[in-house]
Structure formats: C-alpha cells, structure tokens
Amino acid sequence: MKKYIYFSLVLVTQFLVSCTDVIDVDVPTADPRLVIEASLDWEMGTLGNNQSIKLSTTSAYFDNNSNDAVTNAVVSVMRLSDNMVFSFTNNNDGTYTTANFEADLNETYQLEVLYENEVYTATETLLATTPIKEVTQSEEGGILPDAIEVNVFFDDPGDEMNFYVLRFKTEGDPYPELRDVSDEFLNGNEISIFYEKRGDDEADELQPGDVVDINLFNVSERYYKFIQLLNSQLGSGNPFAPTPVELRGNCVNTTNADNYAYGYFRVTQTDKRSVTLIEMD
The missing domain is CATH 2.60.40 (Immunoglobulin-like)
Incomplete structure (x- = not known):
C-alpha cells in the first residue's frame, strides 16, 4: 500500500511539472521621456x-x-x-x-x-499660503475605528477662490501622501483636514511616537487639478474606475x-x- 501511494505521488508530481510552460509576454515599450x-x-x-x-x-x-x-x-x-x-x-x-x-x-x-x-x-x-492654525490628534474623526489621525485646521480667506494641497510625510515612510482641497463650499470658513494611515493591519496605522511632517500649500487651480487627478488614479480602489490616463x-x-x-x-x-x-x- 505504501509503495502504491508513493508511486501515485510520483506520477502526480511528474504530471504537474510536465504541464508547466514558460510564457513570454511582450510588454509594450516606449522611448524614454x-x-x-x-x-x-x-x-x-x-x-x-x-x-x-x-x-x-x-x-x-x-x-x-x-x-x-x-x-x-x-x-x-x-x-x-x-x-x-x-x-x-x-x-x-x-x-x-x-x-x-x-x-x-x-x-x-x-x-x-x-x-x-x-x-x-x-x-x-x-x-501666498494660508498659515496652519492648529494641529491635533484624535481617534474619532477618521474612517478607521480607534485609529490615530492627525487633524489640521486653517482659516480660508473669504472673497476669493483658493486651492490647497496638504502634504503628510511620516518619518521612515518612503513617500508622502498628498490631499487636494478647494474652498468651493467652504469659502471664508475654517477648514479641517484629517490624515490617517491605512493598511492590512493595525501595525500599518499611525502609532504613538511617530513623527508626521505637514506642509500646507496654496496652489494654482491647474496644479490642484493635476494632484486631484493623480490621487484619483493612485488611490481610488474602485474596480469600476476608468482606466488611468x-x-x-x-x-x-x-x-x-x-x-x-x-x-x-x-x-x-x-x-x-x-x-x-x-x-x-
């Protein structure tokens, strides 16, 4: 019986190996830009x-x-x-x-x-940029329950259209995260933006002791739309989203x-x- 099982395993292994083919895929290339x-x-x-x-x-x-x-x-x-x-x-x-x-x-x-x-x-x-008024941390204003988030507050000047980009960079992370904000519905009011990190488990979230650098920029409408489109292509998570352009x-x-x-x-x-x-x- 043991010999029969061993012989069967050998046959299955050989069958699987024989069915493994190397497929060459032609990936489109372009001249460097x-x-x-x-x-x-x-x-x-x-x-x-x-x-x-x-x-x-x-x-x-x-x-x-x-x-x-x-x-x-x-x-x-x-x-x-x-x-x-x-x-x-x-x-x-x-x-x-x-x-x-x-x-x-x-x-x-x-x-x-x-x-x-x-x-x-x-x-x-x-x-000229709008100054940051206050930075706080909490566990109540974000998306993830009980996750630490950073809250940034600033006053939007009235009687003018403004576009903002906020840059959040946690020390040790290779790349920052950018948030695009306009005052279309907030003109002349205090604006509050929160930042939290999301991942596969709690270890990927913001932790006590983390240092987060925050930059607030007043930007042109064209740059705002550039970052808005960039963010939509990088982080939508929507399987039905349009193909990135x-x-x-x-x-x-x-x-x-x-x-x-x-x-x-x-x-x-x-x-x-x-x-x-x-x-x-």
Missing part, C-alpha cells in the same frame, strides 16, 4: 534661497537596474518681472541646486531646461512638442508643522 521634478517651496520664516530640481528619464517597467538620472542638462529659473535668472548647479547625480533663489510673492517664474538640444519650459506664480504636467517642449516631458514646475510658499504622536487615553 524626460521627467521634471521642480517644486520650489518657500517655507514661512525662511529666505527660501536653497532650492533643488531633479531630472530623470522614464524606464521600462521591469528594468530595475537602469540609471535614469539626467546629468547633462542645463537648468535655470527666470523671474519674469525683471528677467532675473537663477542658474542651478549640476551635481552630476540628477539634481540641480541653487543657494541664491529669491522668492517673492505674486511673482511669476519661468523654468527652462535645456536637454539634448531641446528646450522645456513651464511657468508658475508664487502664491497619461498624466502630464505644465512642462512644455518648445523645440519638439511631440517629445513632451512628465512632471510639474511649482513655485509655492508653504507653512510647515511637525507633530509627534502620543498615546491616547
């Missing part, structure tokens, strides 16, 4: 002189070994009111930095990137429009707070 990460953030209470821009190229989905940093570009930003040019130093690692940027409210700035004999430009106006920013190739870039050029003032979470009673 320039990716521009140019967020010039002027934090309240600072001069805002130190700024950084990152350039890279797109790569194949399964290519984990390619170096996509762009190290042969020329980057500058011009203040259009007086044509003052701020040149960014090439650090040969994909980052371009300056320590001489002059941030002025309501001024319009133009980014220029010269890369492989093509010129990419983008324009944005530096808007190609997301382009405000960077335009003035030399060859067909060879467009990804990314966004943003110039904003920001109010920043950090909160260390405590044990709730």
Whole structure:
C-alpha cells in the first residue's frame, strides 16, 4: 500500500511539472521621456534661497537596474518681472541646486531646461499660503475605528477662490501622501483636514511616537487639478474606475512638442508643522 501511494505521488508530481510552460509576454515599450521634478517651496520664516530640481528619464517597467538620472542638462529659473535668472548647479547625480533663489510673492517664474538640444519650459506664480492654525490628534474623526489621525485646521480667506494641497510625510515612510482641497463650499470658513494611515493591519496605522511632517500649500487651480487627478488614479480602489490616463504636467517642449516631458514646475510658499504622536487615553 505504501509503495502504491508513493508511486501515485510520483506520477502526480511528474504530471504537474510536465504541464508547466514558460510564457513570454511582450510588454509594450516606449522611448524614454524626460521627467521634471521642480517644486520650489518657500517655507514661512525662511529666505527660501536653497532650492533643488531633479531630472530623470522614464524606464521600462521591469528594468530595475537602469540609471535614469539626467546629468547633462542645463537648468535655470527666470523671474519674469525683471528677467532675473537663477542658474542651478549640476551635481552630476540628477539634481540641480541653487543657494541664491529669491522668492517673492505674486511673482511669476519661468523654468527652462535645456536637454539634448531641446528646450522645456513651464511657468508658475508664487502664491501666498494660508498659515496652519492648529494641529491635533484624535481617534474619532477618521474612517478607521480607534485609529490615530492627525487633524489640521486653517482659516480660508473669504472673497476669493483658493486651492490647497496638504502634504503628510511620516518619518521612515518612503513617500508622502498628498490631499487636494478647494474652498468651493467652504469659502471664508475654517477648514479641517484629517490624515490617517491605512493598511492590512493595525501595525500599518499611525502609532504613538511617530513623527508626521505637514506642509500646507496654496496652489494654482491647474496644479490642484493635476494632484486631484493623480490621487484619483493612485488611490481610488474602485474596480469600476476608468482606466488611468497619461498624466502630464505644465512642462512644455518648445523645440519638439511631440517629445513632451512628465512632471510639474511649482513655485509655492508653504507653512510647515511637525507633530509627534502620543498615546491616547
């Protein structure tokens, strides 16, 4: 009987192995495109002189070994009111930095990137941000029961349309979370936004001792819609949601429009707070 069972197991194993085929799937590829990460953030209470821009190229989905940093570009930003040019130093690692940027409210700035004999430009106006009034923590205002959430309060100015982006970054996490908010139905009122982390279990939630950095930005309507679309494609969780579309920013190739870039050029003032979470009673 034991020999019979052993022989049967051998036959089943051989059958399963013989039915295993390697299937080659052709994955569509495209020529690399320039990716521009140019967020010039002027934090309240600072001069805002130190700024950084990152350039890279797109790569194949399964290519984990390619170096996509762009190290042969020329980057500058011009203040259009007086044509003052701020040149960014090439650090040969994909980052371009300056320590001489002059941030002025309501001024319009133009980014220029010269890369492989093509010129990419983008324009944005530096808007004054609304200051954060208060940051609290609780376990009652979020979606998950008994989960810690961070609450941010700020006053929306009346008689004008405002668009906001809030950035939440928990120390140790690789990426921040962005929230897009407009004052369409809240004009002139206090606005409260909560942030909580969700995951497969309680260990993925915010914990006592976590440090959360918070940035509040007043942004242009175009950037607000850009982040709104980005968030809808990243976190809808809806199996019936529309197929994600190609997301382009405000960077335009003035030399060859067909060879467009990804990314966004943003110039904003920001109010920043950090909160260390405590044990709730």
